[in-house]
Amino acid sequence: MLFPNYVLTGIVTGEIDLAFRRWKRPMHVAGGSQRTSVGVIGFVAVDAVDIDEISEDDAGRAGTDLADVRALLERKAEGQVYRIEVRYAGPDKRVALRSEGKLTASERKQMAQTLAGMDSRSKRGPWTRQYLELIKAHPGELAETIAHSIGREKRPFKADVRRLKELGLTESLPVGYRLSPRGIAVLRHLQKLSSA
Template identity: 55%
Template structure:
């Protein structure tokens, strides 16, 4: 569920608390936590509504006018849903990725997490290779990074999201870069017994 930055900022300020979407099947449910550019949002409510029953008050709470909202929804197919949203907290990954004070125990814990991901991968180990690739080629299109490994873009992006969950990478407008935590991990892992895994 994509939200424009202006709407996200208004949700944080408490000015917007609902959104409307037209879906053939809902992409969220009550309790879903959305990670966004401004932090985490929670879906508080989800219900269907007839297009013609959307009120001016509904539209105002969605950050728009009823005319614009009904016009936008009328150009889409599916059932109209009213989604109640509330701001939870800043994205915890932001603080995590800035934490580069990694002692040996923290490095070993991260290494074990990455080893576990590699062990479960059907194509074999990939985590250090992707980290080193992002280190060497920041702010490069995901499609180009994926192609350099002989991979498709979408599965590659899914893998990078797993590294992001550990606070090791950051998404840019184009491509990625290592976070301070990611850089510290790659620098310290060889010293505590991990593989350097350079890119050829």
């Protein structure tokens, strides 16, 4: 679910706590969440409503006015209108993870085991260290360029990099990626293990 920057800011400050969308099927559920550029947005309630039930007050809580809400919803002819109650659920934990460049011996061991598990479940063999080394060597490089350099398509390559990002090892740049301080520490540990 895409939110304009002013809406994200309003959700963080608490000035905005509603959103309206027209979907063929619910794209979010109550209790769910979504990561955004400002942190995690929580979905408190997701209810089907009739467009005529939306009030001017509701529109204000969505950071706009009723005419704009209706215009947005009427752009799509098909689907059900949903009233989505939102809240700021806190910072993205991956951001804090990424900045942790000093890991304990136990954390290094656990991360090495996690990556080894990802490698062992891969149908194409070990890949995690290779990706970390490629990203370290080519920060800001187009994902497509890096992917093609190892005979991979862009989309599956990016999906794998997202798995590393979930662990706090990489950071997205306007173009391409770079290793986070945590990623640098983990790669250094992996390299020491292989040279021991």
